[in-house]
Amino acid sequence: MRMAMAAMLLFAMILPFSLSAQTDIDALMMSKNEFCIGxxxxxxxxxNYWEGTRKRDNKNLGTISTQMVTVMGNYGITKKLSVLFGAxxxxxxASAGTLQGMDGIQDLSLFLKWRPxxxxxxxxxxxxxxxxxxxxxxxxxxxxxxxLSIGLHSxxxxxxxMVDYKWKGFFATASATYLLRDNIKxxxxxxxxxxxxxxxxxxxxxAANYNFRAGFRNQRWIAEAVVxxxxxxxxxxxxRNNMPFPSNRMNATTVGTNFKYVLPPLPQMSIVAGGNTTxxxxxxxxxxxxxxxxxxxxDFSRKSKSPVPTSNAN
Amino acid sequence: xxRINFYAAIALALATMVFIACNKDIEGRxxxxxxxxxxxxxxxxxxxxxxxxxxxxxxxxxxxxxTTTPDYIAQVNEIKDWQANLTSEEKRIVKYWSAGAVLRWxxxxxxxxxxxNLPPYQNEDGTYPVPSAANPLAYPQFPFANPPYAARAYAxxxxxxxxxxxxxxxxKTLYNRPAPYKVDSTLNVLIxxxxxxxxxxxxxxxAGAAAEMMKLLFPGDQDxxxxxxxxxxxxxxxxxxxxxSDIEAGxxxxxxxxxxxxxxxxxxxAGAAVGNAALWQQMEDDCIAKGEIPWKSLETPKRPPMLPxxxxxxxxxxxxxxxxxxxxxxxxxxxxxxxxxxVEEVYNQTSNPTREEIRIIHFWADGVGTYTPPGHWMxxxxxxxxxxDFSEVRWARNxxxxxxxxxxxxxxxxxxxxxxxNPRPCQMNPKIKTLTGVPNFPSYISGHSTFSGAASRLxxxxxxxxxxxYDAMAEEAAKSxxxxxxxxxxxxxxxxxxxxxxxxxxxxxxxxxxxxx
Numbered sequence: 001m002r003m004a005m006a007a008m009l010l011f012a013m014i015l016p017f018s019l020s021a022q023t024d025i026d027a028l029m030m031s032k033n034e035f036c037i038g039x040x041x042x043x044x045x046x047x048n049y050w051e052g053t054r055k056r057d058n059k060n061l062g063t064i065s066t067q068m069v070t071v072m073g074n075y076g077i078t079k080k081l082s083v084l085f086g087a088x089x090x091x092x093x094a095s096a097g098t099l100q101g102m103d104g105i106q107d108l109s110l111f112l113k114w115r116p117x118x119x120x121x122x123x124x125x126x127x128x129x130x131x132x133x134x135x136x137x138x139x140x141x142x143x144x145x146x147x148l149s150i151g152l153h154s155x156x157x158x159x160x161x162m163v164d165y166k167w168k169g170f171f172a173t174a175s176a177t178y179l180l181r182d183n184i185k186x187x188x189x190x191x192x193x194x195x196x197x198x199x200x201x202x203x204x205x206x207a208a209n210y211n212f213r214a215g216f217r218n219q220r221w222i223a224e225a226v227v228x229x230x231x232x233x234x235x236x237x238x239x240r241n242n243m244p245f246p247s248n249r250m251n252a253t254t255v256g257t258n259f260k261y262v263l264p265p266l267p268q269m270s271i272v273a274g275g276n277t278t279x280x281x282x283x284x285x286x287x288x289x290x291x292x293x294x295x296x297x298x299d300f301s302r303k304s305k306s307p308v309p310t311s312n313a314n
Numbered sequence: 315x316x317r318i319n320f321y322a323a324i325a326l327a328l329a330t331m332v333f334i335a336c337n338k339d340i341e342g343r344x345x346x347x348x349x350x351x352x353x354x355x356x357x358x359x360x361x362x363x364x365x366x367x368x369x370x371x372x373x374x375x376x377x378x379x380x381t382t383t384p385d386y387i388a389q390v391n392e393i394k395d396w397q398a399n400l401t402s403e404e405k406r407i408v409k410y411w412s413a414g415a416v417l418r419w420x421x422x423x424x425x426x427x428x429x430x431n432l433p434p435y436q437n438e439d440g441t442y443p444v445p446s447a448a449n450p451l452a453y454p455q456f457p458f459a460n461p462p463y464a465a466r467a468y469a470x471x472x473x474x475x476x477x478x479x480x481x482x483x484x485x486k487t488l489y490n491r492p493a494p495y496k497v498d499s500t501l502n503v504l505i506x507x508x509x510x511x512x513x514x515x516x517x518x519x520x521a522g523a524a525a526e527m528m529k530l531l532f533p534g535d536q537d538x539x540x541x542x543x544x545x546x547x548x549x550x551x552x553x554x555x556x557x558x559s560d561i562e563a564g565x566x567x568x569x570x571x572x573x574x575x576x577x578x579x580x581x582x583x584a585g586a587a588v589g590n591a592a593l594w595q596q597m598e599d600d601c602i603a604k605g606e607i608p609w610k611s612l613e614t615p616k617r618p619p620m621l622p623x624x625x626x627x628x629x630x631x632x633x634x635x636x637x638x639x640x641x642x643x644x645x646x647x648x649x650x651x652x653x654x655x656x657v658e659e660v661y662n663q664t665s666n667p668t669r670e671e672i673r674i675i676h677f678w679a680d681g682v683g684t685y686t687p688p689g690h691w692m693x694x695x696x697x698x699x700x701x702x703d704f705s706e707v708r709w710a711r712n713x714x715x716x717x718x719x720x721x722x723x724x725x726x727x728x729x730x731x732x733x734x735x736n737p738r739p740c741q742m743n744p745k746i747k748t749l750t751g752v753p754n755f756p757s758y759i760s761g762h763s764t765f766s767g768a769a770s771r772l773x774x775x776x777x778x779x780x781x782x783x784y785d786a787m788a789e790e791a792a793k794s795x796x797x798x799x800x801x802x803x804x805x806x807x808x809x810x811x812x813x814x815x816x817x818x819x820x821x822x823x824x825x826x827x828x829x830x831x
Contacts, residue, residue: 059614098612098740100664100747100799140669144676145749183338187676190693192428192683196421198342198693240453241435242683 023074024084024111024131025211027164027173030076031301037073038295044068046278046285049147052237053282062096064147064285072293084111087138090150099148102141106151109135124167131160131175144186146244147285154204154246155182171224172214179207184246193236193247202247205234213258222260226276229253238283248283255279256289268297343697344421349412351506352705356830359707360484363828364477365630365714366574370484373570375563378489378513381497389557390498396552397502404552405504411549412505415520416475416709417696422542423471423524424685424692426532430459431683433617433754440615444588450534457531461761462624462724464686466584467531469630469714469721470575471524476714478523478571479516479707482564486511494557504553514564515556516706521546522568530576582628587621594618601735607648609737609756620755625729630718631820640726642813645736645758645805653742656802660739661746664799671797672749678762678794679750687762687791688720691769694787698777711830712776716769719821723768723814724761730813731756739802748799759810760801763792767814772821788814 030036045065048057070088077083091103111133118127136155143153162175181204190198208231215224235249256276263269275290360370367373379385396404411418434443434454443454450456457463491513495503510516521543528539547565550556556564597619601608611617629637646652667675680687695716699709736758740746753761770788774781792811795801801810825831 096614098746098748098752098799100749142669142672142676183340187673188679188684189343189677189690190424190428190685192425192685196425196428196685197340198344198421199340201340203338203340239432239683242432243681 023072024109024113024133024160025175026213027115027127027129027162027171028217029079029113029115030074030082031299032076032078033299033301035073035075035298035300036295037071037298038293040068040070040072040272040291040293042066042068042070042289042291044287044289046287049285050281050283051240051242054240055286058097060097061094061099061147063094065093065095066287067091072295080115082113084113085109092148092150094148101148102145102150104141104150105139106141107135107137107153109133121165122167124165127164127166129160129162129164129175131158131162131177133158133160142187143184143246144188144191146246152181152184152204152246154184156180160209166217169216169218170214171217173212175209175211177209177211179209181206186246191245193245202245204247205232205249207232215258217260220262220264222258224258226256226258226274227253228256228276235283244283250284251280251282252278252284252287253280254287254289270295270297344413344417344700347413347700349409349505350414350417350706351703352508352708353703354705354708355508355510356483356705356707357487357510358483359480359705359711359830360487362480362483362707362711362830363824364480365473365718366578367477367481367571370481372574373481373567375481375485375489375514375567378491378559378563381491386497386557386559389559390494390501392558393494393501393551393554397504397554400552404548407545407549408504408553411517411546412553414700414706414709415517415546416472416706416713417700418546419471419475419520419524420468420692420696420713422539423468423528424689426528426535426538427459427464427467427689428683428685429535430455430457430532431464431686433458433460433682436615436617442615442617447533450532455534459686460620461680461686461688461765462587462621462627462728463584465688465717465721465724465765466579466582466627468688468692468717470531470579471527472710472714472717473630474523474527474572474575475520475568476707476710477575478519478568479710481567481571482514482516482519483707485514485563485567486516489513491560493555495554501554503555505555510705512556513560514567515550515560516564517550517556518547518561518564519568519571520706520710522565523572524568526569526572527575527579530579578628584624584627587624587627589618589622591618594622597622597732597735605647605649606735607737607742609735610741611754612738612741612752613754617754619732620753621728622732622755625725625727625732627721627725629722629725631722631817631824636820637722637726637729640813640816641730641733642759642809645734645802645809648737648742653802656805657739657742657746659803660796660799660801661743663797663803664746664749667749667797674790674794675749675798678791679798680762681751681753687765688717688724688769691716691720691765691773694784695769695773695776698773698780702777708830711828715776715821715825716772718824719768719772719818720765722820723764723817726813726817727759727761727764727810728755730759731761734758738800740799746799750798750800752800757801758806759813760792760795760806761810762795763788763801763807763810764814764817766791767811767816768818768821769814771815771818772825775822775825 047063068088072086074084086109088106090106093101115129134157137153158179160177164173210229213226230252232250254276258274260272272293277288278286445454445456490511493512495501525543598608680690738757766788770784773784792807796803
């Protein structure tokens with residue numbers, strides 16, 4: 001009867017930073033002892049969704065919307081190593097039908113981003129990055145109320161390999177991610193997937209993510225196009241006119257764009273905006289998302305401040 | 315120093331990954347329970363009162379061959395052949411079925427209900443298709459195993475199994491054929507030994523009765539059901555519990571008894587419970603004529619009400635006049651202050667639910683894609699029965715009492731719902747947003763409350779030391795519907811519990827006089 005706002009959830013849980021600069025999914029590094037922090041607001045909605053591979057709408061839900069306010073931070077331990085975090089507050093709503101939306105603090109994500117390799121290649125510069133991340137729920141929200149639950153409540157760990165090439169102002173970044181997801185517990189004592197399970201524990205399939213982004217970046221501007229593909233490695237399809245379930249096989253391909261602008265009079269501050277839309281999916285909503293953010297860089301190094309705090313767009 | 319921190323962090327991340335990756339296996343609550351080893355084999359169960367059988371010998375079972383014949387010895391050798399080379403799959407099925415066959419068939423039935431508990435998707439023109447038993451695999455698949463359908467399915471399978479076991483016990487004591495391991499002491503036995511005569515096999519009786527009954531109830535799942543039957547029968551031979559002739563006689567007896575229940579089911583009026591457009595309109599008009607606001611479907615497009623004539627189905631524990639006698643008085647008038655206060659109470663409750671209330675709502679929701687509230691009570695009962703070491707025949711008797719109470723609760727509840735045709739809280743006040751799906755039928759009285767009242771009352775009789783716990787569970791189940799915003803607290807849930815308990819009392823009355831206590 002209901003659906004899968006899964007796409008947003010997935011991205012909320014896995015790619016909380018994919019929206020802004022200096023995230024776990026881009027190749028940008030902070031300078032040593034700089035701390036970048038800011039709030040991000042996003043709005044995501046969908047009317048159509050994929051029930052398995054069958055696309056449909058649902059007049060008993062109308063449009064499902066998710067608003068998210070995330071606090072994100074990024075601290076440069078060294079020039080080659082950063083630690084990042086993000087924690088969102090999520091609120092969901094259905095425009096039709098009787099079902100009540102939910103809201104609450106979702107999951108904390110932590111990442112270590114490491115750039116062990118960087119070298120001149122041709123006229124440009126090639127970088128290789130490794131990212132490791134974990135996430136865990138910050139509150140006792142229920143995952144078993146899709147598409148209106150605020151997350152999937154699984155502990156996760158990911159490893160990501162990223163390659164970036166920059167030539168003059170132009171760049172291209174590609175990454176591949178493998179994500180492990182821990183079992184979750186739901187409030188009921190049994191559930192049916194493709195068979196009966198007499199337990200409140202649900203095995204969550206792992207997932208893979210591929211991300212490709214390319215565009216222009218310098219000290220003041222970033223403009224990029226992004227393609228992202230999320231694939232759940234296992235899980236099952238929503239059966240006809242059934243409810244979605246956390247361990248569904250949720251896949252989504254999105255295309256989008258990001259912009260970042262560093263304010264000339266106040267170079268510690270940058271504005272980020274962007275959006276994406278789902279072009280293919282399975283057991284997820286066909287979501288379109290827009291977001292905006294303001295970041296501020298604090299410099300904790302004892303040295304004198306550089307005139308332009310770098311967001312180090314090397 | 316930084317480098318050390320960094321490596322420590324990497325190690326921590328890796329450790330987390332390994333922890334997550336290695337910790338995924340999930341065990342169901344009844345996956346690894348011990349073999350059934352009854353504290354009392356209830357040897358006199360052939361004298362217990364059946365549900366439909368006129369006598370335990372209504373269906374003849376031929377006398378078995380002597381255990382000294384070459385034929386019997388060949389059958390014992392068949393067991394030895396199996397046991398000489400057991401695969402892990404064969405060991406698994408022995409362990410699985412030895413936990414109790416009533417339990418396992420009840421679980422299988424619950425699984426089929428959950429699989430089929432899906433409301434059909436609408437047609438292009440906004441009408442809804444009705445599943446057809448004649449064409450069960452076409453969309454929408456037959457059946458839509460909603461709560462009344464499920465309650466009836468549980469009752470027929472359980473009652474057929476119970477009657478079939480009474481007949482089996484009768485013949486067991488009549489012919490008194492010992493188990494193969496008593497005949498041949500060299501035989502390896504993979505299950506607890508028993509003094510119960512082995513002909514006809516109680517396991518095969520249960521498999522035969524269940525399969526025959528489920529052909530009617532789940533006609534599109536015959537492959538799955540037959541595979542379970544074959545596995546079940548094979549497990550008993552592999553285990554050394556029965557020889558083939560025990561199994562064959564048992565399966566035939568189970569099927570024959572179930573046929574009697576199939577005949578009853580075909581004539582119990584459930585087939586006509588869907589009604590038709592004229593009838594749905596009539597119910598609405600009757601309600602308006604009484605000066606009340608009639609129930610309306612809150613789905614888009616509007617869905618016809620779920621089984622409006624289920625209240626006319628023939629009950630097991632009492633007659634149809636008693637259904638009407640059990641019907642409670644009317645709910646508060648839709649135009650009165652009392653109703654207004656009840657609507658307001660739901661609105662206030664749903665405006666700020668606590669996490670614990672959400673847990674309770676979801677724990678008891680038993681909605682789309684689940685085994686329904688009667689199935690939930692079957693699961694609760696089964697897990698308590700496991701601890702009691704009942705014999706198979708007592709298991710069957712207790713399950714049949716519970717399932718018949720649930721079916722009759724569904725009948726009385728549905729009769730009440732469609733007699734009064736009372737609107738849901740969120741029809742009265744569209745500002746009420748629910749925390750679980752709104753069922754597509756009238757509000758008064760709550761089905762969950764009626765099911766829970768009946769089940770808790772009967773279970774409290776069967777396991778008296780748990781009576782208070784069952785009562786508390788029923789109260790919580792009833793409350794969950796109010797918390798979810800889909801029922802009025804006092805009229806729907808409160809009255810539903812009372813009516814359910816009244817139905818449960820009929821099951822207790824039967825329990826006290828069926829010869830098993």
